[in-house]
Amino acid sequence: MSRTKQKYDIVIIGAGPAGLAAAISAKENGAEDVLLIERLDCLGGILQQCIHPGFGLKKFRLYLTGPEYAKKYIDSFLKLKIDYLLDTCVLEVTPFKKVLVTSPTTGLKTLEAGSIIFAMGCRERTRANLNIFGDRPAGIFTAGTAQRLINIEGLMVGKEIIIL
Amino acid sequence: MKSDKKYDILIIGAGVIGCSIARSLSYYDLRIGVIEKSSYVCSGQSKANGGIIHAGHNSKPGTLKARLNVMGNRMFPKFCSDMGVEFKKIGMMVVADKAEKVPALEALKAQGIINGVIGLRIIGKEELLRLEPNIAPSLSGALFIPSAGMVNVHRLVIASAEHAAVNGVDFIFNNRVRKLMVEDDKLKGAVTDKGKFYSKILINCAGTESGKIANSAGLKGYSIIPRKGEYYILDKKYRGLVRRPCFFTPNPEGKGVTVFPSSNGNVLFGGNSIKVEDSTDFSTTKKDFDQVYKKAQKLVPGIAGKEIIGAFAGIRSTSTSHDFIIEAPHKPSGFIILNGIDSPGLSSAPVISEHVTSLIKDGLMDLRKDPNKKHTYKIKPLFRELGPVEKELWIKKDKRFARIVCRCEEITEGDIVSAIHSPIPAETIDAVKFKTWAGAGRCQGGFDLERVLHILSRECCLPPENITKNGQGSNVVTGKTKVGL
Known part of the structure; x- marks a missing residue:
């Protein structure tokens, strides 16, 4: 630099x-x-x-x-x-x-x-943005956040996974 | 870890009421403990508070609510400035949807005057639209309440708790009170998940659980009617959509749906009131959203459902009499119960804490001021709140204030590290969020979650899989991706 x-x-x-x-x-x-x-x-x-x-x-x-x-x-x-x-x-x-x-x-x-x-790309839409109702527990991620945690940080987001 | 602890005063619940009482009592020569079932302060009923400081027009004359709200409202500016928390006296509007409702405004105004609220004024359609240009033009007029205001409830509760902690009050988190111990009509303490806690006086500020805890001391007649309210947060581009909280004329269930500007610059709508069986049900539902949204749109047509960034629900703990109950029963002695402290509980907090102090002085215990205790404490400001010169100075001292972690809310790594190492350590993702507002913006943590996780892991010397969102069982990640390789 x-x-x-x-x-x-x-x-x-x-x-x-x-x-x-x-x-x-x-x-x-x-x-x-x-x-x-x-x-x-x-x-x-x-x-x-x-x-x-x-x-x-x-x-x-x-x-x-x-x-x-x-x-x-x-x-x-x-x-x-x-x-x-x-x-x-x-x-x-x-x-x-x-x-x-x-x-x-x-x-x-x-x-x-x-x-x-x-050229800043975009933000991912939030779950509230998509009108997904219910509780707000830990372990709900946008695709990008999950991807970053797994692929860059080497951290697993869960063992049983549902993709909406 | 189970051990017996001894205190002069034990407070159950670290919401706005528990923490402001802890702060008021922290000036005295006392050993004080606060037991909280969650992992941080402001995690129960207070967490979902919108931060509106009511004027006191809405409660029936003669009730404790009316009296304490009006007094609390007057004390609020100083209460906040003493702790370095911003209070905005932005006023409030109660709007009549049809001409027939205007007499209801007159009645509300009269009630406010009896309660001691000053500056109340009925305004016509023209002035209403001048003061709130985005309100539905079909509305007929409003009651303008200039003494109402807005506070950041999380910063306020955190500041109160930090002040108490600096004065030596112990906060015991992740600890649930199972039952109270009574001996010879005298309260002895509480049986908790972390052992027995003995105290001379026990103050029950347990919000939705205050009735249950009182019953465990053999007291009958205290219960809670849990009422759920949902709120929806609009993107910051709607800033200014309303300038002050706007309500419709109240209905028997409460003040009804409101549209209001939060202390953080978002506009929120919600505040419905649904009786629920389960006081731990914080879910949002499509059915309630549809109703709330329809009402909010009737008030402010510019609200767009597609621009909601976040949603939450809270449970109000209403007493059966609908009034606050603050009393020290004769049997068992040594017990102070605060039951049914729902709205306007936040607005009344400054006076409730003084009221409780007097209850103790009036027959429970002699209180002696401790000259070593600090009477003033200000919460550390966020980097974004500083002026340009101070910003440069802070960066010079600590380069981490120049690294933005949460872009939406412009929260720096320095802010997050300070929160983690503050008098009430913010050691979960949610604690960091409520202390600093990192992750509360447009992307709702999409970008910063991984960074906050990393900082928490580093500062708390814990592996990332041990960091939780808000306490036990809410771990954010399960472990490393590559294990056993």
Whole structure:
């Protein structure tokens, strides 16, 4: 990770497949100063927890897992020496394209951007959002949370499982 | 671990009432214990409280509810600021759905005046729409109650408990009282899951179980009518949909469905009142939702059912007389019972705790102030509540305040670590949630659950599979994925 500047032509929020592709494309098309911001402590976003194969059939004509597919983008990204911040959360984006970030390495910091690309993916809908009534015991997860616990953290969410 | 413990005063229940009494008594030279069946404070009836501080217009004149609510309401701003908890005096609206209901508003206003509520005013449709622009334009008018307010009930109960704990009060969690011990018409203590606890005075603040516990001391006539209420939380994009709690004119079952802005910036609706048999039934149901939703939409048509992020239910512990019962029976002596402290229990909490202190002084025990006890204690603010200069300072001292764990609510790792190591340690996922609000936002923990689990495991020196949502049996994960490899 490189030291960050105060001002960037393009700031991209989110280092998942969309953010990585946007950063690579921006750099390859002539943008000088590009910064990629990621709140997790690694690049690749949701792909890192999708350990099942099936990615990259169209793009690379390969049958890749999520992390393998992400690695292809991460390698091209790193080769281009684009600045990036990990473990960093964007708190606010102002109409004047100032980006307020926070991380243990930078503290609270305001960056200026020529353009901002939002590539933050999405939130999963909650059970209340889907009108699932009843009690609220432990052990009910969204697919993404369960996937992260099992595939990244190596923690089992249960022995008898129902998927709705 | 079973051992006999001796206290001067034993309090059963760590809800808003138990904790505020513990705090009030913690200034005296006493050994005090609080026994709570759950794994954290504010886990029973108080947990599902919406945080509305009522003015006192709604109770029948002459009742304990009327008197204590009006007094409690006046004490609330200082009660909160003393503990560093925010109190917003945002007022309240009781709205008449049809012109025929306007006389009911007049009656309610008259009742409020008798009770001592100030500033009550009947307003017409035009002013109502100016004050609450999103309320249904077909509604006829309202009773405006300016002295009502809003508090974060969890922060308040936690702050009271922390203050008590700092003053040496013991909190014994995950411990259920099985029965009370009486000898020669005198209360001796309680038999609990963690052994016998002896005390000179026992204060029963057990909410929905207060009747059962009183009966176990041989007292008859105390019981509870459990009434369930459901609440639905709207996404924060609906912030400002209503500016203050809005109710319809009350019905015989209670104040009815309300739409209100919570202290955390969400708009909630709910608060129906269904008599239930089982006081541990906290389920939400489609049938009740449909009714609540229909009524809430009649009040505020902009409410969208698709934008609900969370739902919960709570049980009110109504007494058979529908009034608060706070008394020290002659037989057995050494016993104070608080029974039927449902709404407006939270609003009355500051005065109830003083009332109980006087009951003790008036014939149960001489109380002597201890000069070593702290009279002021403020709960540590959340990082997000600080100004920019303070934020920089906190990060300089501890870098973990710069790491956001809960994105929806902007809660930092520093906040969570502080909660875990506070005077009342938040050692479960729910305790962390209610102390910090991590996991209470739009994604309802979808993103942060795994991180909170990890932090709890690290800080409590426990494997992740031993971390629970809210106490025994509610483990979040079962173990490692790869075992025996």
